[in-house]
Amino acid sequence: MSLKRYIIKLTMSQTRRMKLIIISSLLIFLGLFYYHIFYKSQRIIPIYVVEEHHEVLPYWYDAVRDGLIKRTQNTLIHIDGHSDMNVPILYKGYPLFRYPKSPTEEDITIQRNDMFIYAAVIAGIFNRVIWIYPSWLKQEDDAKYTNTKISLGYIFKNKRYVCLCEENSNETSCYYVDVDKDIDDRIIPMEINECSTSTNFQFEIVEETEAIKMFKTDWLKNDDSIVVDFDLDYYGVELAYKPITKYNINWKKIEKLNRALDPFLCPRLQQHEVLGNAFLGKAAHYLLIAKQFESRNDTLRKYRKSLLKEYKRDPLLFCAKENAELMEGWKNLANAILDFSIKEFEIIVKKVRFCLSTSFKTFMPNDDSPGIVVCHGMNTPNDTVVQEHYPTPVETVKRTARLAKMLSGNIDNMKISTVCRSIRDGYTPRRLVAHLEGDALSVIRESVSTSKFLIYFDDFLLWGKLGWWDI
Known part of the structure; x- marks a missing residue:
């Protein structure tokens, strides 16, 4: 091969290589541009699926650390067949009325499936808690909406207890809770001046159909930092025993x-x-x-x-x-x-x-x-006050539609969401759990159209990601 032909061949090869480099660079640039415009510009909202409800606490703590939610002044929308408003036990080392400073302190707060909300309030994460309950759940009165200011402190009676003062339009009542006593004797009244309060929050209770109406008002503000927490027993309760x-x-x-x-x-x-x-x-x-x-x-x-x-x-x-x-x-x-x-x-x-x-x-x-x-759950035949309700297929479809109507376009400031299965502790109808979880996740994902959602399944789920299945 002559030197001239060699040079021409080499030049053509280099030219082709250069064209490939230019085309590749252009494709990479366009890909990054597309990612930035259509993906990175969208907010990513995590959804965490857990087994027992107090297991949401580590994810809430992580959300604070990662800057997904604020350290304080957040709003919890709690959609559940139960209020889950029981106070935690103040074991030695419990971080009282301050944010946990270590993993050990965080662990002490993760106690029971009905104690996690107050644990988060005591840590200062939430200053407003909204419990949306299903229409099948019987309440003590006929009011479809109540709003109560609750102040929290502690009292020493041989050991420390959380004390609470509930203030509504009519009166203020204070009490502390001793979970070691029989269920009918746990709430112990006390004088207002006996409970030295350290923090307070607004606790709102609203029935699901009333919630749909309230979401259409300025009930939630544009700058609210919202956590949506959902329990599958919102659809119904079948005691596992x-x-x-x-x-x-x-x-x-x-x-x-x-x-x-x-x-x-x-x-x-x-x-x-x-x-x-x-x-x-x-x-x-x-x-x-x-x-x-x-x-x-x-x-x-x-x-x-x-x-x-x-x-x-x-x-x-x-x-x-x-x-x-x-x-x-x-x-x-x-x-x-x-x-x-x-x-x-x-x-x-x-x-x-x-x-x-x-x-x-x-x-x-x-x-x-x-x-x-x-695996009969937390309740036993001789020790339960839990109301049961097994939903029909038609009712489940209607409740999902109602849930979508409630949330869609109304929770744009949602930062994270947590979903609880409640199978191991024996509440959610086990034969329906896969279907109910699919419906709940779909509604949450479609509620904020401008965001992407990533679903994380906790490592400690009963039977893993797939959950309960019929034998």
């Missing part, structure tokens, strides 16, 4: 089974919730089939090999440190299982199942931790 009572399973058997489970299974990882449920279903099936053909002792002895194999596969699931301790615990658990008939335990395995007693995020004093229990 109902299959047990429906099929006339003796509740004392359930209590005995839970007592036997406590020293036998000691879950340490979230995956142990699934593994514990599977182990118990499989073990119970073997025991209850075998007991029809042989004695209890023979049944227990024959299952020993399978149990040791399970123990070797995942020793962290079990409380025992050695084989002898394992077998002793197994003997007590197996005897509790063998009290059931095959049909009874089939109902438990399919309709109720086994799960953690509460989330690993829940603060438990004395270094306690959740155990594996029959």
